[in-house]
Amino acid sequence: MYDLIIIGGGVAGMTAAVYAKRAGMSVLILEKGGFGGQVALTSTIENYPSYKEIEGFELAASMKAQIDALGVESVSADVTGLSKADGVFTVNAASGDYQGKTVIIANGVKRRELHIEGEDKLRGRGISWCAVCDGGFFRRKTVAVIGAGNSALGDAIYLSNICEKVYVIFRREQPTASKSYLDKLAGLSNVILMPRHIPLAFIGEKRITSLKVKNIDTGEERELEVGGVFEAIGLIPDNEIFKDLVELDENGYILTDSEMKTKTEGLFAAGDTTQKQLRQIVTACADGAVAATSAHHYLNS
Ligand SMILES: Cc1cc2nc3c(=O)[nH]c(=O)nc-3n(C[C@H](O)[C@H](O)[C@H](O)COP(=O)(O)OP(=O)(O)OC[C@H]3O[C@@H](n4cnc5c(N)ncnc54)[C@H](O)[C@@H]3O)c2cc1C
Numbered sequence: 001m002y003d004l005i006i007i008g009g010g011v012a013g014m015t016a017a018v019y020a021k022r023a024g025m026s027v028l029i030l031e032k033g034g035f036g037g038q039v040a041l042t043s044t045i046e047n048y049p050s051y052k053e054i055e056g057f058e059l060a061a062s063m064k065a066q067i068d069a070l071g072v073e074s075v076s077a078d079v080t081g082l083s084k085a086d087g088v089f090t091v092n093a094a095s096g097d098y099q100g101k102t103v104i105i106a107n108g109v110k111r112r113e114l115h116i117e118g119e120d121k122l123r124g125r126g127i128s129w130c131a132v133c134d135g136g137f138f139r140r141k142t143v144a145v146i147g148a149g150n151s152a153l154g155d156a157i158y159l160s161n162i163c164e165k166v167y168v169i170f171r172r173e174q175p176t177a178s179k180s181y182l183d184k185l186a187g188l189s190n191v192i193l194m195p196r197h198i199p200l201a202f203i204g205e206k207r208i209t210s211l212k213v214k215n216i217d218t219g220e221e222r223e224l225e226v227g228g229v230f231e232a233i234g235l236i237p238d239n240e241i242f243k244d245l246v247e248l249d250e251n252g253y254i255l256t257d258s259e260m261k262t263k264t265e266g267l268f269a270a271g272d273t274t275q276k277q278l279r280q281i282v283t284a285c286a287d288g289a290v291a292a293t294s295a296h297h298y299l300n301s
Contacts, residue, residue: 002028004295005091005100007079010037011281012271013106014063015288016295017072023296028098029067030091032078036060037108038235038272039281041132043158046180048281056132059281079107081241084264102295105242105254105262105269106288109235109279114146118202126208126228131155134228135162141227144169144211146199152232153177153185159230160188167224169197169213202229237273249275260291266298 004020006013009031020027034040042056051059067074081092082103091098111129113119119127128134131145135158143163145156148170154177159166168175173195175182185191194213201212203223210223237252246262246269247255253275260268270287272279 001088002026002073002098002100003299004028004102004104004292005030005089005098006104006106007082007091008037008106008108008271008273009035009064009074010106010108010271010284011039011060011063012108012273012284012288012291013037013104014067015285016104016106016270016292017067017288018070019289019292020295021067021070021072023292025292025296025299027072028100029072029074030077030079030093030098031074032076034060035064035074041130043132043154045281079241082245084245084267087266089266102266102268102298104260104288104291104295105239105246105267105273106271106284106291107238108272108284110238111231112234112236114199114231114233116199116201118204118208122202122204122208125206126204126226127202128228128230129232131158131230131232134230135159138163138228140164142225143167143228143230144199144224144226145230145232146170147232147234148172148175148177149232149234150177150181151234153181155230155232156191157181157184157188160191164190166191167194167211167226168192169194169199169211171196171198171216199229235272235279239273251275258290259294260287261294266295268294 003025004027006029039056040060046053077093077095089100089103142165144167156168197213203210214221245264254269268291270291271284
């Protein structure tokens with residue numbers, strides 16, 4: 001039985017692990033993908049205090065090294081269930097069940113999908129949700145990025161160094177990304193912005209060969225020849241398995257108080273999975289620190 005089980009090894013979960021372990025708790029952290037979560041899949045980060053800029057995977061690896069050095073137990077596991085009986089939490093995962101006196105949910109968010117024709121057939125065959133992970137497979141090819149925010153433009157900037165040409169498809173008149181992304185994009189001649197366009201279908205047999213798009217002002221449809229498409233249309237919470245133990249807002253984010261407590265005693269939540277105004281690394285880390293401290297107080301009360 002652990003004092004604390006943390007679900008999710010992103011920056012919120014890893015910061016919680018640091019605070020809990022240093023407070024003398026036994027800590028297990030369960031992560032289904034790569035430790036670092038979204039940070040590990042981000043190229044350059046320019047707003048994490050003390051670094052003018054740092055590569056995402058470097059920051060993630062450094063946090064993982066810190067929790068390893070502290071002796072936090074980490075296991076690769078996809079959590080599929082959580083329940084509480086007689087004051088003890090049971091966390092279910094494919095690798096087995098784990099029991100803890102307290103739990104922090106730090107499972108972050110997942111990528112939104114387009115749900116258009118051809119997506120299921122060509123998933124992993126040229127359609128990707130991670131430019132940093134998969135960009136290298138599209139060297140010297142023409143690709144498209146769907147989206148207009150920071151993630152989409154960050155992907156386009158990253159891919160412009162690898163690919164021959166990058167189309168950026170978005171519904172609005174202008175991208176919604178912040179100024180630093182727009183400034184970087186301005187000097188890139190191989191990035192072609194396609195405002196007022198929506199994707200209609202992914203086309204290809206074994207791999208994607210083109211993307212059908214539509215101009216929403218003129219109604220004109222055309223096929224762009226592409227070797228890959230990167231979807232960057234936002235992130236959504238994934239809290240269905242916790243819904244009996246926590247309160248969710250109308251968008252599916254977990255409601256907590258300022259101490260990161262949920263409606264169930266001994267159960268806390270931290271990071272992007274919670275309802276909040278600003279989803280960033282510093283706020284996720286701060287949530288993790290507060291949640292772990294609250295879990296420690298709960299155990300000692
Ligand atoms: C492209 C991009 C660029 C960004 N750039 C910046 C930036 O420059 N500066 C900044 O401050 N923020 C940036 N952000 C936002 C920042 O990355 C997030 O706010 C932060 O990483 C959230 O951390 P988290 O730990 O809450 O969640 P996540 O990073 O989402 O981590 C959650 C972890 O939980 C794991 N998990 C999920 N479900 C389960 C399960 N069932 N079982 C086990 N494990 C599970 C996931 O695999 C993941 O590793 C960016 C985000 C993106 C997508």
